[in-house]
Every structure is written in C-alpha cells, then in structure tokens.
Amino acid sequence: MSQVLGNPQLEDEDDDEEDELVGLADYGDGPDSSDADPDSGAEEGVLDFSDPFSTEVKPRILLMGLRRSGKSSIQKVVFHKMSPNETLFLESTNKICREDVSNSSFVNFQIWDFPGQIDFFDPTFDYEMIFRGTGALIFVIDSQDDYMEALARLHLTVTRAYKVNTDINFEVFIHKVDGLSDDHKIETQRDIHQRANDDLTDAGLEKIHLSFYLTSIYDHSIFEAFSKVVQKLIPQLPTLENLLNIFISNSGIEKAFLFDVVSKIYIATDSTPVDMQTYELCCDMIDVVIDISCIYGAY
DSSP: OEEEEEEETTOOOOOOOOEEETTSOOOSSSOOGGGSOGGGIIIIIEEOTTOGGGGOOSOEEEEEESTTSSHHHHHHHHHHOOOGGGGGGOOOOOSOEEEEEESSSSSEEEEEEOOTTOOTTOTTOOHHHHHHTOSEEEEEEETTSOOHHHHHHHHHHHHHHHHHOTTOEEEEEEEOGGGSOHHHHHHHHHHHHHHHHHHHHHTTOTTOOEEEEEOOTTSTHHHHHHHHHHHTTOTTHHHHHHHHHHHHHHHOEEEEEEEETTTTEEEEEOSSOOOHHHHHHHHHHHHHHHHHHHHHTTO
16 A cells, blocks of 8 residues: 655555575575474465566565564564564574565565575575566665675675676665764764775676665665665656656645655655655654554444
8 A cells, every 4th residue: 555645835565475485595594494493384375586576577575684683673673563672583584585575566575684694605506597677686785784794795795796687776774873973973874985995996896886875774864765775676766756746736735755654765756856854754654644544433
C-alpha cells in the first residue's frame, strides 16, 4: 500500500521469508545450519543456486559488509518494524538469507542479507549468478570501528560485481553515526569517500560510481537512505515525480511524498529539496494513522 502525504503551507505485510542458500559453507561462528528446523524443508525454506527464484524479474538488493556492521539490524528496523534497541540481541548472520519485500506494485524486490565472512574465492560461492541478477548492492561500513578492512572488502566486492554486471547501483552506508559528533560524521564520510574512490582510480575503474549515505537505525536517516536506493530501481520514477510536481502546483501543498506505508520509505517526491524535518513529520503521521487504524479499523 502506498500513500501520498503532503506538508501544507506551514500548513499484514506479506509473510516474511528468510531463506538459506544451499551450496554455501557456514560462514562465521554462529550456530551450524544443521541445527535448523527440519520442518522448514528444502522445498519451502531452502534455496540453492539453481532455484527457479533466481530467474525472477524482481530487482535484487544485496546487503553486504563485515561482521557486526549492522546489516541485519537495518533490515529488521526498516522492514520488520523492530525497535532499534531490540537489534542489540540479534545473533550474527552466518548464512545468506533471502527475503521478499512486496508491499506494493512499486516496492517489490528481494533483499539478500550476506554474512560478513563471505569468501569470494570459495568455489561454493557462485558470485556471478548472484551479481548478474542484482539491482543494487548496499555495503555497510561501521563508522565507529576501524574501517580500513571494510574499505578493502568494499573494493573487492565492487570490482567483482562490476565485472559481472555493470548496471549495479553501488550504495555505501556509513552506519552507526549516531555515536559521532557532527564534525566527526563529516570527516568520516569525507575520508571514506576519498579512500574508496582513490582505490577505484588506482585500479583503473573510474567509471564505477559509489553513492555514500550517513545512516543510523536510531533516527530516520536509514529510511531516507533506503528510500533513495529503492527509487533507483523504479523505472516509473520520473513519471511519479512529474505527477507529484503537478499535484503540489495545483493544490498549494508545500511538499509531497509517495510513501510505502509499511516500511516508511518514500517511493518518490516532488522536485523540491527534501527537508529531513518534513520527512520525519510525515513518518510520524504514518505511525499515528497506523496505530489509530489498529484500534478503530475493525469498527
């Protein structure tokens, strides 16, 4: 379900699926996959690389990064409405998990959450198959940790993916910035941006474009960043933006967003700059409407 929210002149999500991919060794020190519930069954819950799902047209978003960088927390907060504080108790991901996100005709894609220890040189890891069907690759970097290793893994991941699919959108989430001062945020983003692009230039890959976002699950920055990632996967985006421009020019509304109500990511907005306070206000209003509808919707 999508909804248009305007700011006046100062005026059940689908069942989640988390599927294991067969053919991969268990990465990391989490629980062994052999402990999985036998009732989940290979036919329903487990995928291998030859599964028909891999030929679907849905855009695929990959969540990658080092261990404990916050990948699974991002997914849980944005798409499962988990409280940020609850993510502290999430176990480290030790296998590739896939989830379908089909909230509306526009928000319709797959998210693959990768464990941080993925070895691209492991013969059981068919990275060509995965990257070939990918629309966006989100690499999450923990801004509060030493990110030199993360930058090296980012470079390896991006170069491998680009060789397979030159149409992938490469997105870098500089994550957990809630613990940094404003000056430190800017300096960290500048340093990561400079180092990552210098590595690509040294490798002769200047054509690769990386987009950088400062994110935190404790504010709306993660929703805005994911909004911009998803927008790049919507072919109708220019038409939607034009319709919203027409809408605000004829209604006297100052700012308009086309929201996916379930996740609170905005599918499109008009051509005026996005003000975070306005976006946060609209998100809060969505929460209020949902809460009230849960109380009175049945009557």
